[in-house]
Amino acid sequence: MSFNLLIFVALLYAALLFVVAFIADQRAKLGRARWLGSPAIYTLSLSIYCTAWTFYGAVGNAARNGLEFVTIYLGPTLVMVGWWWFLRKLVWVGRAQRVTSIADLISSRFGKSTPLGVLVTVIAIIAATPYIALQLQSVVQSLAVFADSSGEAWGNSDLNRAALWVSIGLALFTILFGTRNLDANEKHHGIVTAIALEAIVKLCALVAVGVFVVWGMTGGVRDTLALIDASPISEWEQSGGRWAGLIFVSAAAFVCLPRMFQVMVVENEQESHLATASWAFPLYLLAMSLFVLPIAVVGLEVMPEGSNPDLFVLTLPLSASQEGLAVFSFLGGFSSATSMVIVATIALATMVSNHIVVPIWLSSQREGALMSGDVRSVVIGARRFSIVAVLVLGYLYFRTSGGGSALAAIGLVSFTGAIQVLPAIIGALFWRGATRVGASAGLTVGLAIWAWTLFLPSFGPNAIITESVMASGPFGIEWLRPQALFGIGGQDPLLHAVFWSMSLNALIFVIGSVFSFPTPLERLQGAQFVNVFENTGGARNWTPSAAASEDLLIMSQRLLGATEAQKVFQQAAEKQGKTGYLPDVTPEFIQQLERELAGSVGAATAHAMIGQLLPGASISVEDLMAVADEAAQIMEYSSRLEAKSREQERTARQLRQANEKLTALSVQKDAFLSQISHELRTPMTSIRAFSEILQDENADDAQRIRYAGIIHNETMRLTRLLDDLLDLSFLENGQVVLNKRRISLRKLLNQAISSAGINADGAGLKINRTPQDEDVSLTTDPDRLSQVFINLISNAAKYCGADAPELSSIVRNLGADLQIDFVDNGEGISVENQTMIFEKFSRLTDHRKAGGAGLGLAICREIMQRLDGSVSYLPGQGGAAFRVTVPLSDPE
Amino acid sequence: MADKKAPIFLARKSYQRRRLRDASRVLPIAGGIAFMIPLMWHGDDVTERGTSDAMMFVFGVWIVLVLLAALLVRPTREEDEGPTGGEKEQDVL
């Protein structure tokens, strides 16, 4: 089989993954892929635990140490089976707090602390980089096997080149599907689906090789067992310490690895998926490991002395001339490596961008949270940059380490690094007394011990730590020998590192927590994490302050996107019983908003950004009361009462609003009559005066013609006024007959713009349109809708006030409705006037300039109501902005 | 898990459910202990019990754990909603 064919197959497979991911993303976007959110996909996505280390390395491990390899799977099995203890709570907290990564979880729990997030991110990167390098190595090594079998011997430069191309491909895939949008929930349907597919491929590949080995190369189950008993690993002399220790390490790593946290917590859709995975995933692991021992034993038997047991999965089928099977097996290994790298990269990139890049960028912005421009593009850019940076790190590690040592060794070193966050996570979820000081101290100590006793020595003798230091400690201090801390030597180096790093980490964490005093925010978060099942209402993080809702809206739009942010604000306003886009700034609203933002940039950054807008915000005594145990209990009992009083508060708010409106209406009624009187008398004054002048016949001909013209114009003005009044009264009483027909939006806008007297050459008001979006037809009354457009456009022309007035029309197709925003670049309308402008005769400036009686927007509102749509003022857009929403089809 | 007669006391259902939840909490502990059993095979009869026996034992415990976990999942999940509200299943007890 030619090597080029293998490359072709691999590329074809990669292309398939791209297509699958793309289709899944598209379907998820349209919201019609129920299977995407199925427990099966969730379970399969967890299989990124089984990396190339598992696929190739488990067999190698089995060939060296016998059954010990299985411990790596037993740990996760116990964690999954015991989901009711730990994972369930983790997932609940993850959802309730909208956690984006493991660093975010810890930072959020310990007072939304940025330094702590940075620390966890650093640990994750140090631990994951060798692991990513390991995956690259396994892919290029397996390629080298094929190159070798087709007669090309690969040198170092070939390996490096292949690793580079694989890294570039992975970066491309991850950027393409991992940073598509700054999804509020950080869900990546495309990637998860591709990974599920890869999970199936790797399982089938390993099982296929296993079946071939057991029934094709050996005589069946009985013979295989006999072969195991006859092999060099037949003797059962397992060290109990390593057996139990490895089960512990793998169990801990299963929950602490950033990539596992990503698929297990962040991508989780509902608890029932976890429940299914609690038995389905152990089953998957069982199937993955069932044939490992047979393959290892047969490999030891059949393959020549000195061949690499890590590659038996490939070399066995090749040696039996089963090239198809070997290629399938290669794809299995390829799947294992790529899926791990993709998810690990996403998880790390999220951490790096949310906890390092964005905070730095934010603090470099002098304007603070109200900066101009779209922050989303910055965050996405930061994430893309981080993805490339993580992969570059992995590639560099691969280059410098030279890919020498056995696969499994790096894997365990990496695992031990990652589990340093375990005490902090357990403390975060189960112990309200855990504090930031304790967590930081524990993490730092754990990280240091791990680096000193395991990570640095793993580079090999004399690479970083000299042999003399290994033998007699730094500066001759025997107590600090890397593999015999406190003078207790003679242990397995891995167990030694796990024992000392975990126990001292946990000890310092507890001591630090006991002897430090948490900040109020830490205590609040602690209560919310530990009591996640009881806490539904949530504690209060902010006291109300004068921060304008509009400022928050402006900031949120830049993070969440305009549509999403407006939806959040509108829903919040509706919940408070208000209409429009600006809810009252209540503590509940702030907390909800903070979580929405946390879903995009992490809790610490979201908290800081809102903090910039609410400078007076602080935690009140009342809030602190909620932290205390007694208060929490009382709150629990009175939760029903509270719900009732919330209801009353809401009703009261509605009543207050209705009352305000009624009072305003009665004032308006008086004003309305007086306005009509004024509007009628003014033109009549001119008419009377000039007709008397004409009667007196003292004027010359030119004057007479001019005065007759004035009389004519003023009567027209009167007629217009009466028409408007009648129109409005008809609309208000529902006596209007609509002539609905199908018409294209573009045509409607063209008509409206020319009727509003806007020149195509852009003199006066310049209109920016989005022609590609206007290509849509709707069923409506064209004359009436056009009347609304004309009104809004000519209003912009009259009142914009900018030196170079511009009006942008933005069209959005919402499926059932069409949304057309008209945004000008003028000064906009002040908040107190925003509710007034749709009332009759509500002209904000002098009326000569307006040329109308101030009925235009009132008529627009009535028309849109008749058309089953709406027109509203959209705050926070820079200039004055009006949003017209109209159904695409006739509802009747 | 199906009751033949209509339950007289509604509390019985939830009582049973709670005990099953307890059982599912015990499961990982029992599993962990079971996985340690082969460690005690050291000593006199090393030749009797080899790696293949340990493998059979471990995989045996493993499959039992999977089955028990699958059995316990459904009944324990009744009345619980996921953090998103989740879907509610029909009562199968």
Added chain:
Amino acid sequence: MAKRVLVIEDEPNIIEAISFILSRDGWTVHTHSDGETANMRIKATPPDVIILDVMLPGKSGYDILRDLRADQDVSGIPVLMLTARGQTRDRELAEELGATKFMSKPFSNAEVLENVRGLAG
């Protein structure tokens, strides 16, 4: 020398009509259409009679009148108040603030002439 009358009003057609009627009668007519600067204009070149509209952009006729009466230099100038609303409340308010005469729109030309002549004494 012809007597000077200042018309403070923002409707161009009404200004034109009043100007025509009064200039035909021999008056020098000045016009001003912005409320905010009206008091400055009066102080700069005090007229013999002022015709003042109530609804003005920037500052209402009532406010102008109040400020005028408070300013000793110009407080004596007679003011003819114009309003389009024509309610008794408006008339009372105008008189209270010191309007010399009050006229509601629409008015007859003869009425304007008669009032202005009367005010100029």
